[in-house]
Amino acid sequence: MSTKNWPLWEIFVRSKNGLEHRHCGSLHASDAEMALENARDVYTRRNEGVSIWVVESKHITASNPENNGELFEPAQDKVYRHPTFYDLPDEVKHM
Amino acid sequence: MSEDQIKNLEKEFEARIARDEKIEPKDWMPEKYRQTHIRQMSQHAHSEIIGMLPEGNWITRAPSLRRKVALLAKVQDEAGHGLYLYSATETLGISRDQMYEQLHTGKAKYSSIFNYPTLTWADMGAIGWLVDGAAIINQVPLCNTSYGPYARAMIRVCKEESFHQRQGYEIMIKLANGTPEQKEMAQDALNRWWWPSLMMLGPTDDKSVHTAQSMKWKLKRKTNDELRQQFIDQTVPQADLIGLTVPDPDLKWNEERGSYDFGEIDWDEFWQVVKGHGPMNKARMKARVGAWERGQWVRDAAMAHAEKKEERKQKQAV
Numbered sequence: 001m002s003t004k005n006w007p008l009w010e011i012f013v014r015s016k017n018g019l020e021h022r023h024c025g026s027l028h029a030s031d032a033e034m035a036l037e038n039a040r041d042v043y044t045r046r047n048e049g050v051s052i053w054v055v056e057s058k059h060i061t062a063s064n065p066e067n068n069g070e071l072f073e074p075a076q077d078k079v080y081r082h083p084t085f086y087d088l089p090d091e092v093k094h095m
Numbered sequence: 096m097s098e099d100q101i102k103n104l105e106k107e108f109e110a111r112i113a114r115d116e117k118i119e120p121k122d123w124m125p126e127k128y129r130q131t132h133i134r135q136m137s138q139h140a141h142s143e144i145i146g147m148l149p150e151g152n153w154i155t156r157a158p159s160l161r162r163k164v165a166l167l168a169k170v171q172d173e174a175g176h177g178l179y180l181y182s183a184t185e186t187l188g189i190s191r192d193q194m195y196e197q198l199h200t201g202k203a204k205y206s207s208i209f210n211y212p213t214l215t216w217a218d219m220g221a222i223g224w225l226v227d228g229a230a231i232i233n234q235v236p237l238c239n240t241s242y243g244p245y246a247r248a249m250i251r252v253c254k255e256e257s258f259h260q261r262q263g264y265e266i267m268i269k270l271a272n273g274t275p276e277q278k279e280m281a282q283d284a285l286n287r288w289w290w291p292s293l294m295m296l297g298p299t300d301d302k303s304v305h306t307a308q309s310m311k312w313k314l315k316r317k318t319n320d321e322l323r324q325q326f327i328d329q330t331v332p333q334a335d336l337i338g339l340t341v342p343d344p345d346l347k348w349n350e351e352r353g354s355y356d357f358g359e360i361d362w363d364e365f366w367q368v369v370k371g372h373g374p375m376n377k378a379r380m381k382a383r384v385g386a387w388e389r390g391q392w393v394r395d396a397a398m399a400h401a402e403k404k405e406e407r408k409q410k411q412a413v
Binding site: 026028030041046062064 | 255
């Protein structure tokens with residue numbers, strides 16, 4: 001008999017159509033079907049969702065905060081990617 | 096890492112918390128921060144799980160369908176709250192099984208209030224009103240705590256918890272306005288749950304070993320004594336309103352402080368219960384461990400079924 005523990009699943013819930021699925025927590029379940037059923041009971045007891053995604057946690061690859069500098073800092077000095085960088089004559093109202 | 100490097104990281108870490116930045120699971124954190132959070136968060140989760148037992152005792156005997164659906168929903172919420180908190184704690188690198196093991200062997204504690212028995216239906220009212228009331232006072236500041244997963248779990252918990260307190264108070268109102276016997280039952284429940292509820296907010300500040308460090312990490316935002324005073328000031332008028340008497344002869348409004356003065360808490364009783372000598376400690380652990388052991392075959396069967404399905408799928412794919 002297996003004594004393996006139920007794997008961990010990450011749960012994403014779409015609160016209503018038109019909005020994205022958002023991560024709301026995790027839970028243990030023996031398979032995807034059970035993860036869905038448990039997610040419904042644990043995370044949507046008060047109409048919090050219209051759709052659920054479950055992903056086994058081990059399939060998620062996360063960036064390492066230690067690399068945040070090289071990953072995210074290069075975006076900080078690129079002000080020319082924002083509309084406010086460009087000068088417009090006052091007469092132009094909508095652009 | 097050298098000692099100097101760690102010191103630097105620690106300094107940067109404390110500065111982040113001081114700036115009200117959140118700490119997320121993969122961020123560097125001092126070992127003590129990790130361990131303190133594992134201890135507090137798992138205790139919190141265990142309290143939700145054990146907290147189902149005193150109320151579960153009354154589900155089949157709820158006096159009406161309205162009361163029964165409310166109590167069922169409340170107990171189900173507590174299971175949910177336990178699960179939010181367990182999964183948040185797992186992000187710190189402890190497994191669910193390790194946490195259960197600590198609970199079942201008595202290594203981890205849970206809130207001592209759940210070691211008192213629920214003798215009458217009025218206890219369902221008193222628990223919702225007082226125990227959940229005290230819990231909310233404890234939990235609201237935690238929605239801003241520094242560890243992201245804990246703060247997010249607490250926001251969900253707090254959102255759901257306010258119905259718990261209201262349904263309890265409603266039970267008390269109904270009983271307090273009922274027959275003399277019903278009113279007496281409500282008063283008796285208040286008598287038994289009042290002091291344990293005050294103890295639930297933790298030892299006095301001068302005796303609390305973790306307060307200073309926890310305040311620094313925003314794991315605690317108010318001291319135990321501040322929380323207790325807040326609970327008393329908010330609850331006494333609610334008792335007055337429904338004609339019940341708080342069982343404390345020293346309770347008196349202090350005009351100058353704008354707060355109630357209150358009598359001495361029996362801390363010997365508190366420590367006795369914490370150490371395992373409360374009226375229900377053994378029964379609670381027996382029920383919990385029994386449920387876990389009786390569920391073993393179900394967990395094993397589910398896992399075996401999942402593996403078999405997976406194998407079949409792979410065979411078909413070949």
